[in-house]
Amino acid sequence: MIGAIAVASVVEIAAAGAVCGLLAIGGRWNGWLDLFAQFAPAWLALSLIGLVLAWPVIAPGGERAFVLAVSAVGVLANMALIGPEMVAALPRGGSPRPVTAPLKLLTFNVWDENVDPDSAVDAILAARADIVALQEISILSIAQRQRLRATYPYWSTCEPTPCELALLSKAPWTKSEFRLLRVGGGLFVVWGETLAPDGGPLQLATTHLSWPIPPGPQAAERAGLVALIKPMPPTSLILTGDFNLTPWSSALQAQDEALAPLIRRTRAVFTWPATIAASKTPSPFPLLPIDHIYAGPAWRTLTIKRQPRAGSDHYGVLATFARAGP
DSSP, rough: HHHHHHHHHHHHHHHHHHHHHHHGGGGGHHHHHHHHHOOOOOOHHHHHHHHHHHHSOOTTTTHHHHHHHHHHHHHHHHHHHHHHHHTTTOOEEEEEEEEEEEEEEEEEOOOOSOHHHHHHHHHHHHHHHHHHEEEGGGOHHHHHHHHHHHOOOOEEOOHHHHOOEEEEEEOOOOOEEEEESTTTTTTEEEEEEEEOSSSSEEEEEEEEEEOOSSSSHHHHHHHHHHHTTTTSSOOOOOOHHHEEOTTTHHHHHHHHHHTSSSEOOSOOOBBBEEEEETEEOOOOOOOOOOEEEEETTTEEEEEEEOOOOOSSSOOOOEEEEEOOOO
């Protein structure tokens, strides 16, 4: 009896990984199927578990061969989705070009249910970034904001409009404003212009897309975001935020193409969840890379680092850029 249950479990695990992986590939043509692509690493894990357990659990013969074949299909389907991003995340060698003074930028969804907002403020200040892009800032008290203003006196935000976005800068903004796009559930974008540490121009924008469930509203938000960003000077622009999309989804891949010449610099940086929302306890590991940074061709990426857990259900991401030399 126990043996039959074990065999059935392995078959179900292998089948789940393969079926979900194949459905995820269908996300190229259907937004609902693209939801499966968001979780491709989980389906890959199921396929690998099925592949490994088939040998000791299932007796040699046709049944084992079938389960191995199904597991292999799942591995191949999910690797087809994940592989390009993982390859792009590999470190590149080569001689660096001359660069200017570096720019440090932190993007962080501080979460409107943050279990320890003081630690979030501590983490923001500890990053020593020149620019900070924040999402879901309603959790921050007046005292916590005053702590941030002591280091970042210049804020570009949409308050008192409740959009929960802010750009914080050590240098004054030469221009700053926000836009509310009447698309999806209502998309806010905060942007500003200032001078980078090298004295050159710097344009920044941050946003927070809704979850892609159902797919339609977020698709409208993405189209609106592209329409807003496209007229901005692309060379020195940096766009950050919580996009609620993983790199193996067709939706984010389409956004990458639409935002060109901006290039997504966060490659397989897993940022969610840092805290389990239901229990308010630390998550053992993040499952999804959904916080992203795009930068124009003027910027050369020096480092991209996930930040420590700080009470939020997201990890922050700290990027160091320098303007590319001639």
